[in-house]
Amino acid sequence: MYGFGILKGLGVTLRHLVNSYVDDIKWGVSRYETTEAFEARQGPNARGVVTIQYPEEKMAVPERFRFIPFLVINDADHPEAPGDDWCTSCGICAKVCPPQCIWIERTNDPETGRPVPQPKNFYIDIDICMNCGYCAEFCPFDAIKMDHDYELASYDRTTRHVFDKDVLSKPVSYWQEIAPTRAEEERLGREAKEAAKGKKKKRKK
Ligand code: SF4
Numbered sequence: 711m712y713g714f715g716i717l718k719g720l721g722v723t724l725r726h727l728v729n730s731y732v733d734d735i736k737w738g739v740s741r742y743e744t745t746e747a748f749e750a751r752q753g754p755n756a757r758g759v760v761t762i763q764y765p766e767e768k769m770a771v772p773e774r775f776r777f778i779p780f781l782v783i784n785d786a787d788h789p790e791a792p793g794d795d796w797c798t799s800c801g802i803c804a805k806v807c808p809p810q811c812i813w814i815e816r817t818n819d820p821e822t823g824r825p826v827p828q829p830k831n832f833y834i835d836i837d838i839c840m841n842c843g844y845c846a847e848f849c850p851f852d853a854i855k856m857d858h859d860y861e862l863a864s865y866d867r868t869t870r871h872v873f874d875k876d877v878l879s880k881p882v883s884y885w886q887e888i889a890p891t892r893a894e895e896e897r898l899g900r901e902a903k904e905a906a907k908g909k910k911k912k913r914k915k
Pocket residue numbers: 796797798799800801802803804814848849850851852853854
């Protein structure tokens with residue numbers, strides 16, 4: 711029938727319009743704020759059209775989302791070493807970083823002058839970082855992770871876009887909060903490694 715295609719197209723548009731409101735009501739206040747809602751509304755079975763009133767409303771990002779890296783440190787209430795760096799300043803992340811935007815300043819023992827496995831400072835030029843995540847993938851100590859914070863705009867790119875150790879450091883509880891599955895997998899992996907090391911030592915004795 712002549713014009714049937716137009717009617718079909720209008721029907722699709724109308725269905726999307728109605729579904730947008732049905733889905734908004736279904737998800738209620740959590741419609742942009744939970745990972746479950748995010749996955750349902752951005753997935754292949756999504757219904758309707760989602761418009762977010764950013765910055766008043768923000769959509770939750772999935773666990774695998776990655777932006778500028780951050781450095782993991784112990785929590786402030788750690789019983790033995792509160793706030794200690796996990797980074798050993800081994801330099802692997804700086805070596806694998808494709809655009810070479812990581813600089814690490816090693817700590818030296820004041821008496822012997824020998825390097826100590828701890829960064830004195832750590833810089834990332836966030837204008838150069840391309841969010842590839844290689845640094846986090848290659849770090850053997852789980853000490854650098856990809857952040858979810860994407861609101862980094864500022865009026866001064868000359869000084870505020872080179873992040874130093876103070877800006878980059880965040881407690882491990884923050885990583886556990888934004889990426890609970892990965893953080894748990896890594897914790898189990900570290901425990902397994904420690905257990906294997908312990909067994910090796912016993913065998914040597
Ligand atoms: S973040 Fe990881 S890879 Fe980079 S220097 Fe520190 S320990 Fe090494």
